[in-house]
Amino acid sequence: AQSVTQLGSHVSVSEGALVLLRCNYSSSVPPYLFWYVQYPNQGLQLLLKYTSAATLVKGINGFEAEFKKSETSFHLTKPSAHMSDAAEYFCAVSVGQAGTALIFGKGTTLSVSS
Amino acid sequence: GAVVSQHPSWVICKSGTSVKIECRSLDFQATTMFWYRQFPKQSLMLMATSNEGSKATYEQGVEKDKFLINHASLTLSTLTVTSAHPEDSSFYICSARESGLTGELFFGEGSRLTVL
Numbered sequence: 001a002q003s004v005t006q007l008g009s010h011v012s013v014s015e016g017a018l019v020l021l022r023c024n025y026s027s028s029v030p031p032y033l034f035w036y037v038q039y040p041n042q043g044l045q046l047l048l049k050y051t052s053a054a055t056l057v058k059g060i061n062g063f064e065a066e067f068k069k070s071e072t073s074f075h076l077t078k079p080s081a082h083m084s085d086a087a088e089y090f091c092a093v094s095v096g097q098a099g100t101a102l103i104f105g106k107g108t109t110l111s112v113s114s
Numbered sequence: 115g116a117v118v119s120q121h122p123s124w125v126i127c128k129s130g131t132s133v134k135i136e137c138r139s140l141d142f143q144a145t146t147m148f149w150y151r152q153f154p155k156q157s158l159m160l161m162a163t164s165n166e167g168s169k170a171t172y173e174q175g176v177e178k179d180k181f182l183i184n185h186a187s188l189t190l191s192t193l194t195v196t197s198a199h200p201e202d203s204s205f206y207i208c209s210a211r212e213s214g215l216t217g218e219l220f221f222g223e224g225s226r227l228t229v230l
Contacts, residue, residue, distance in 0.1 A: 107157045
């Protein structure tokens with residue numbers, strides 16, 4: 001069965017600093033990988049997804065992630081943090097077949113200080 | 115992008131009552147919808163997979179008789195929490211996959227249930 005592990009339940013950065021949120025996956029078949037952001041009391045917004053095309057995926061709001069098969073990782077990065085980036089971030093995996101649900105990691109809370 | 119709407123977004127009910135939460139795909143047809151539950155400061159846990167016109171598939175540990183799921187049309191799935199108790203208080207989120215797409219799901223805004 002597929003799963004994802006997010007390392008670090010809480011990450012704190014200063015405004016303008018690099019953001020790095022870690023995600024490792026486990027899957028017996030080529031995975032589809034996703035990063036979502038959730039603001040308090042709201043649903044999920046898709047940041048980016050990997051679906052076996054380019055290994056470096058660019059998403060919204062300046063975020064990007066790189067799929068590394070050798071490391072089974074899909075870390076999320078942003079060169080310069082903004083205050084508005086403070087939120088909960090979830091990494092998720094599916095095997096991509098129609099009707100397959102996403103399995104989520106435990107989430108990482110990103111705090112941004114001025 | 116595609117829109118998934120949940121209603122109500124917030125509901126408070128008395129213990130012992132039943133509450134229905136609707137999940138609608140507004141601009142696409144969804145043969146498959148998923149229901150998730152999220153506890154405070156925790157991740158989303160898949161409760162069940164809802165397929166249009168057939169019975170839902172529940173994840174291990176989820177009570178079928180407690181959480182009734184109906185997917186009667188290609189644009190609507192409902193989750194009914196029967197005889198709700200305070201421990202059922204949670205944030206419930208649905209997602210829908212457009213027929214023919216692979217990989218991406220569209221999520222509703224979530225419904226917060228508080229059982230007194």
